[in-house]
Amino acid sequence: MDLKLSDADEAFRSEVRAYFRDEYPQEILTKLANGQTLGKADLQASEAALNEKGWVAPGWPKEYGGPGWSITKRFIFDEELETAGAPNVVPMGLLYVAPVIYTFGTDEQKKRWLPDILASRTYWAQGYSEPDSGSDLASLRMSAVQDGDHYVLNGEKIWTSDAHYADWIFCLVRTSSEPKKQQGITFLCMDIKTPGITVIPIITIDGGHHLNRVTFENARVPVANRIGEEGKGWTYARHLLSYERVSYAHVAGKRKQLASLRKNAEAAPWGDPEIGQKAAFFQKMAHVEIQLDALEMTLLRALAPLAAGAPPGDEASILKIAATETAQAITELMLELAGIYAQPFFPDRSHENWRAGLEDIPGYAAPSTASYFITRAQTIYGGTTEVQKNIIARQLGLTG
Amino acid sequence: MISFDLTEEQAMIRESLQAFARDELAPGARTIDEAGAIPEAIIAKGWEFGLIAASIPEEFGGGGAERSCITNAVALEALGAGCASQAVAIMAPGQFANALIDFGTDEQKAAYLPKFCGEKPFVCSVALHESQFGFAPEAQRTTATRNGNGWVLKGEKRLVPLGKDAEHFLVFAAEDGHAGIDKVSAFIVPRDAEGLGVANESGTQGLKPLAKAKLSLESVQLPGSARLGGDNAIDIGHLINQARIGAAALAVGLSRQATDFAIPYAKERVAFGEAIGKKQSIAFMLADMHIECETMRWMVWKAASLLEHRDPEASKASILAQDYVRRKAVKIADDALQIFGGHGFIRDLPLEMWLRNARTLTILDGLVSV
Numbered sequence: 001m002d003l004k005l006s007d008a009d010e011a012f013r014s015e016v017r018a019y020f021r022d023e024y025p026q027e028i029l030t031k032l033a034n035g036q037t038l039g040k041a042d043l044q045a046s047e048a049a050l051n052e053k054g055w056v057a058p059g060w061p062k063e064y065g066g067p068g069w070s071i072t073k074r075f076i077f078d079e080e081l082e083t084a085g086a087p088n089v090v091p092m093g094l095l096y097v098a099p100v101i102y103t104f105g106t107d108e109q110k111k112r113w114l115p116d117i118l119a120s121r122t123y124w125a126q127g128y129s130e131p132d133s134g135s136d137l138a139s140l141r142m143s144a145v146q147d148g149d150h151y152v153l154n155g156e157k158i159w160t161s162d163a164h165y166a167d168w169i170f171c172l173v174r175t176s177s178e179p180k181k182q183q184g185i186t187f188l189c190m191d192i193k194t195p196g197i198t199v200i201p202i203i204t205i206d207g208g209h210h211l212n213r214v215t216f217e218n219a220r221v222p223v224a225n226r227i228g229e230e231g232k233g234w235t236y237a238r239h240l241l242s243y244e245r246v247s248y249a250h251v252a253g254k255r256k257q258l259a260s261l262r263k264n265a266e267a268a269p270w271g272d273p274e275i276g277q278k279a280a281f282f283q284k285m286a287h288v289e290i291q292l293d294a295l296e297m298t299l300l301r302a303l304a305p306l307a308a309g310a311p312p313g314d315e316a317s318i319l320k321i322a323a324t325e326t327a328q329a330i331t332e333l334m335l336e337l338a339g340i341y342a343q344p345f346f347p348d349r350s351h352e353n354w355r356a357g358l359e360d361i362p363g364y365a366a367p368s369t370a371s372y373f374i375t376r377a378q379t380i381y382g383g384t385t386e387v388q389k390n391i392i393a394r395q396l397g398l399t400g
Numbered sequence: 401m402i403s404f405d406l407t408e409e410q411a412m413i414r415e416s417l418q419a420f421a422r423d424e425l426a427p428g429a430r431t432i433d434e435a436g437a438i439p440e441a442i443i444a445k446g447w448e449f450g451l452i453a454a455s456i457p458e459e460f461g462g463g464g465a466e467r468s469c470i471t472n473a474v475a476l477e478a479l480g481a482g483c484a485s486q487a488v489a490i491m492a493p494g495q496f497a498n499a500l501i502d503f504g505t506d507e508q509k510a511a512y513l514p515k516f517c518g519e520k521p522f523v524c525s526v527a528l529h530e531s532q533f534g535f536a537p538e539a540q541r542t543t544a545t546r547n548g549n550g551w552v553l554k555g556e557k558r559l560v561p562l563g564k565d566a567e568h569f570l571v572f573a574a575e576d577g578h579a580g581i582d583k584v585s586a587f588i589v590p591r592d593a594e595g596l597g598v599a600n601e602s603g604t605q606g607l608k609p610l611a612k613a614k615l616s617l618e619s620v621q622l623p624g625s626a627r628l629g630g631d632n633a634i635d636i637g638h639l640i641n642q643a644r645i646g647a648a649a650l651a652v653g654l655s656r657q658a659t660d661f662a663i664p665y666a667k668e669r670v671a672f673g674e675a676i677g678k679k680q681s682i683a684f685m686l687a688d689m690h691i692e693c694e695t696m697r698w699m700v701w702k703a704a705s706l707l708e709h710r711d712p713e714a715s716k717a718s719i720l721a722q723d724y725v726r727r728k729a730v731k732i733a734d735d736a737l738q739i740f741g742g743h744g745f746i747r748d749l750p751l752e753m754w755l756r757n758a759r760t761l762t763i764l765d766g767l768v769s770v
Contacts, residue, residue, distance in 0.1 A: 134741050136671040159742050205737075205745055205752035269533050277534060339534060340763055343559070345603040358602060360531060369605060376737070376755075377745050384741060386681045 003300070005072070013076050020084035025049050029085050035367040037349045038087060040123075040165050046087055047094075047120040057094055057118055064102050064110070065118045071307040082252035090162065093117040093124040097170045100187060104228040104236050113168070113189070125192065127157035127171035127214055128237075134159075135387045137172070138181045138234065142216060144173035144188060149223050151175070151188060153196070153216040159381070163199045163212040166192050172237060175230050187233035190221040206373035207347060248382070249299045249323040254292055257330050257371075261285065264364050265337055281337065288329045295322045314395050317388040324378035324385065331375040334368035341365035342372075404701075406474065414474050417449065421482025426657070429483035432609045433753050438489045446490030447521040451475055452497050460509060461517035467501055469642065469704035472770035473649040477697065480653025481660075484757045485610045487650055488767050492561040495646070495769040496524035496570050499586065499639050505630040508588065512568065525566040527557035527589075527615050528643070528766030537572065537640045537765055538581040542617060544573040544627075551627060553587060553620040561767050563598055563613020567591055570628065571617065572636070572766075584636045586628040595620040606760025607767075638707065639769070641718035645703050646768035648722050651729035651761050652696045658736035658754045659689040666739055676739070685735050692728040699724055704770050726762040733758040 050056035058074045060066030116122040133140040142155025169192045176184040196219030202211040270278035302315040346366045379385045456462020479487035515522045542555025569589045597616040666677030676682045699721040706714035733755040737744035744751035
């Protein structure tokens with residue numbers, strides 16, 4: 001067992017740290033530090049800056065524009081990005097569909113889609129979940145029936161993040177009914193402005209518009225937009241999850257949140273020490289800090305085989321549960337510290353003066369509330385905690 | 401003999417209010433939450449039950465029933481199971497009325513209680529919360545300083561329910577700036593008092609449609625008769641505990657509503673070939689939610705009963721019940737949301753509203769009382 005990074009990797013870490021300190025657009029970091037929300041233009045600006053450096057797609061092979069980094073370097077980069085407080089890239093194009101395109105797509109498809117994804121010229125949405133198929137995604141029913149050189153699509157996708165910003169959408173669609181439900185699924189890409197496709201906003205618990213419902217009514221999509229073979233969509237979608245699952249942990253981002261929390265907790269005007277309110281809170285915070293250390297070890301354990309070129313182990317479900325429960329434990333503490341200051345509702349934090357009129361509310365409170373509500377979804381999406389535990393039970397041989 | 405039975409009258413009140421909550425409050429709750437305002441027609445309908453007037457003595461036009469914290473706890477739970485925001489809007493004035501019934505001088509009772517016995521809703525609000533970090537009712541920053549026979553109030557109150565519509569406020573303040581519960585008193589302040597500013601608070605995450613106000617008190621001069629109880633010492637802790645249990649009773653109602661909404665869904669929603677309610681993780685979650693709804697109710701009733709009898713153990717029971725309900729109600733709303741998965745997270749269904757309401761309900765004091 002060896003937890004030390006090589007000298008070369010440490011040098012790389014210094015290089016990335018210096019980039020975020022000296023070259024990356026500081027105004028984006030300032031906005032986030034001010035508790036502001038970022039819009040599409042900000043995210044594109046962030047990605048454009050990273051792309052200029054050649055760093056926007058760390059996982060892509062060099063031939064498609066990736067920097068050719070090892071797993072360890074990718075991990076270091078993600079850590080430094082989060083430590084600097086920079087936003088993660090919008091994942092649907094760069095992280096989710098691009099690997100499917102460059103691994104299983106035709107040369108024509110790669111040429112058509114990859115450059116625009118790399119340059120953040122096009123944004124993508126992920127059409128997976130349906131109203132009746134969430135955790136049990138393979139039971140999806142949206143149909144794609146071939147008619148000449150098109151598929152005709154009918155059905156509905158839901159929880160489609162940022163479909164209202166997207167130019168393209170990739171969907172898992174059912175092209176046939178098979179005894180095993182995973183077998184009749186096909187991976188299809190389409191222009192979101194295709195006639196018959198409608199994007200309907202969904203408002204979530206935080207009052208924000210992040211998610212959508214996307215309906216398909218006789219939408220015609222070229223067969224040429226299918227990735228790989230018909231009926232193999234499920235395999236393609238699952239094949240490339242290994243690194244994405246581990247990059248889900250966001251350990252550095254959580255460390256930054258806890259450091260902020262500790263700073264705010266130390267500055268808070270706690271009352272009579274005999275009542276022990278401060279001591280009780282700091283003890284809870286210590287427990288979560290320990291939980292985060294355990295998460296980091298789990299993450300490194302999951303990364304180690306990948307770094308050595310071996311296939312991933314069975315840790316994905318453990319990591320998902322640990323990462324999401326830790327994320328929620330942190331936002332729960334943030335909410336607890338904010339107390340009554342968490343109550344005011346700020347519908348629009350996109351501008352600098354979002355706190356106008358309520359300056360007596362400390363700056364950390366409203367972003368804490370927003371974080372708490374958004375983070376609530378983590379133990380639901382990507383397979384609920386309950387489903388992850390079932391997977392672990394199966395791995396232990398407890399169920400059939 | 402220990403009995404958990406309600407009296408016939410309490411059972412009748414519960415039944416009518418449950419029907420009102422189910423048929424009138426719950427159906428409109430989502431629309432009202434989105435609109436951020438409660439229709440006057442709902443408040444008027446709630447007023448028709450005469451809940452606040454019921455225990456006002458007959459000589460002041462009221463129902464003359466004995467003040468019963470248990471009856472109020474039952475009523476608040478029933479209303480809370482329809483919609484917590486609307487329930488507070490209907491019952492908030494009761495906190496002012498109850499304080500006067502319990503501790504008012506004869507003059508104070510005669511001056512204010514008859515107004516709660518009319519056909520139209522009469523709004524008076526309790527102003528308890530302040531904006532300091534870790535606010536506790538025992539540690540007030542608003543001060544009341546003796547001025548001859550009268551008082552001068554200085555300070556600020558936040559999140560006062562229905563503040564903009566209130567005719568009078570019952571403002572909690574620390575006498576002469578002293579610390580500790582013994583030095584906290586309550587003062588009746590008319591809305592047009594000089595030096596009193598009333599402004600709308602901006603929206604809150606939970607109890608969104610309930611209007612809340614910020615009060616600023618800049619040397620508000622009051623006569624001696626404005627102090628609740630006049631010159632008599634009053635048990636202000638009792639009022640604070642009644643408020644604790646009032647909010648707790650609403651939270652029990654909210655928890656019951658969330659649990660009862662999740663059970664049929666778990667029986668219908670299919671994933672991996674069977675209803676999710678058949679999966680032990682979900683079934684156990686629902687069982688735990690039901691257990692906690694029951695437990696919370698008994699703790700609230702115990703505290704309400706002790707408060708009703710002015711038992712010396714009432715304060716401890718109130719604080720323990722409040723602490724328990726605060727933790728469990730949020731967990732129940734949270735678990736109900738989890739059972740609905742993505743559908744629980746969005747504003748189409750009420751789960752996310754119940755979680756937001758549970759968060760606000762379990763952090764504010766001074767909304768309603770038993």
